[in-house]
Amino acid sequence: MSNKEEKPKNIFKPNNSKYWWLRVKIHGVTHRESLRTTSQRVAEKKAKGRIKELRGLDEAGELDWSFGAGLAKFYDVLGLESSSWGAETRKRYRCSLRQILRVIDGYCDDIGCNIKDLMAAEITTAVVSEFVSRRRAEGVTVSTINRDLTAFANLMRSIKNDGWIETNPVQNYEKQGMKEILPVIVPPSEASIQKLSARAPGTLFYFPKFLDATGGRVTEMAMLLWSDISGFENPVEGNVQAILRNTKGKKVRAIALRQEVIDILLKIPRSNASPYVFWNSTEHGYYKDPSNLFWEYGQETGFNARLHDLRHKFAIERLKEGWSIYRVQKYIGHGSVLTTERYYLRYLTEEEKARVSADGDNGIR
Structure with missing residues (x-):
């Protein structure tokens, strides 16, 4: 009998992460979170313990650590007059939260996941960067984006205080000078x-x-x-x-x-x-x-x-x-050619960039 332990099927390492992640389905709902380790052996051990913990929380009716659940909880708190924030601030934050939910939902759709399955720990600095980029592409003002980020930071602070995440990704984003971060794309062979x-x-x-x-x-x-x-x-x-x-x-x-x-x-x-x-x-x-x-x-x-x-x-x-950027945008169904440009032009040579953008918005080449 071999002493080699079979690799669990519920850990994985995303292409853009150095850490192993947990992914487990409980009652049809997929839960994901970073295991914060680069060691497969440690990840396997942590995964087993975390799955046991999650199943215990599920049995107790306390399993609720998705991003959507955190946003809904914070949104409800802002609706209370007993909140420490003033009425105008609460109103402004709630407006920003609706925009955050809408934009993150669109982002999830573009990367092939359901926002209902998005865990709070998956809101990384890169996701915050993507949120800002999409708001800029919509033509909103810098002041509006900053207001959204303030609400976003308070939302993630609330989630952090509940123990769902270790760091606030919005604060990390602001500290690194609002530099745009895009996920690395590694096409499958x-x-x-x-x-x-x-x-x-x-x-x-x-x-x-x-x-x-x-x-x-x-x-x-x-x-x-x-x-x-x-x-x-x-x-x-x-x-x-x-x-x-x-x-x-x-x-x-x-x-x-x-x-x-x-x-x-x-x-x-x-x-x-x-x-x-x-x-x-x-x-x-x-x-x-x-x-x-x-x-x-x-x-x-x-x-x-x-x-x-x-x-x-x-x-x-x-x-x-040789397809134009506009033809690709329309074919794959991006709402804006700006999204197509941001994701894919970085993988082209300067000559290729000039060619794909040369036909204007006729989308036929």
């Missing part, structure tokens, strides 16, 4: 995508490569219907398009399918019982939580990335291939 696909069951076998070839968000592609694909009677590029309905903000958009995507679709078997492209035999007929499923598969295959990183890979490759 073709070999790792193939290994991930081989581990997935049923129609999910085709899902990673489909995301890689379309740049789509996980949810919008997981719920794609065969009836929303037109032109398939002549399955060649230029003749086939897909209507995406389950998009961010429910803004329906159409994309012309590249030949690589069409060839994948031609291989996917259809179901008489389910109308979905990526169907299964469940009552609803599709995979409701592919991100979590593939996280588990990724731990087994050494994928070391998220499904959403395939979206980043698509965008960077299309820009290097």
Whole structure:
């Protein structure tokens, strides 16, 4: 019998972090937090203890340490007249909290997670930086952003006082001079995508490569219907398009399918019982939580990335291939070309940057 302890499936190291993180699902809700260690052995030990603690809190009805829960609690406190803040301050803070929730929700959607699953510990200095960048892109004034940051700092201070986080990321952001911090993008390799696909069951076998070839968000592609694909009677590029309905903000958009995507679709078997492209035999007929499923598969295959990183890979490759920044923005569904520029232009040469921005806003090249 081997004395080597099997690696737990509930620890992982994000690409942009030196620390190991815990990820555990309790009653269908995924909880994540930094284990604040670079040692896998220590992380495994801390994870076991933390999972036991979390399950105890769950049984006692006290498990509630998500960012959304912290924001809701602070928002409610600001509604009390007995609060130590004046009426105008409380009103201003509550207005800022609504903007913080809206912007962070958009950020979560763009990185492929649900804000309901976002833990307080995942609000890092980089996330605060992203919040500021998005508010600037919306054209709000510096004074308004500073007011938002004051409310944000007090929110995270409240969460810190509850013991949910160790440091206040807003204060850290302000100390380092409001320097913009963007997450490092490490596109998955073709070999790792193939290994991930081989581990997935049923129609999910085709899902990673489909995301890689379309740049789509996980949810919008997981719920794609065969009836929303037109032109398939002549399955060649230029003749086939897909209507995406389950998009961010429910803004329906159409994309012309590249030949690589069409060839994948031609291989996917259809179901008489389910109308979905990526169907299964469940009552609803599709995979409701592919991100979590593939996280588990990724731990087994050494994928070391998220499904959403395939979206980043698509965008960077299309820009290097010659697509304009506007075409990429419209194709992947970014609300503003500024978001596309901020995330991806840093991975291009100066020559490539000039080329992708040269066609104006016609989005055809």
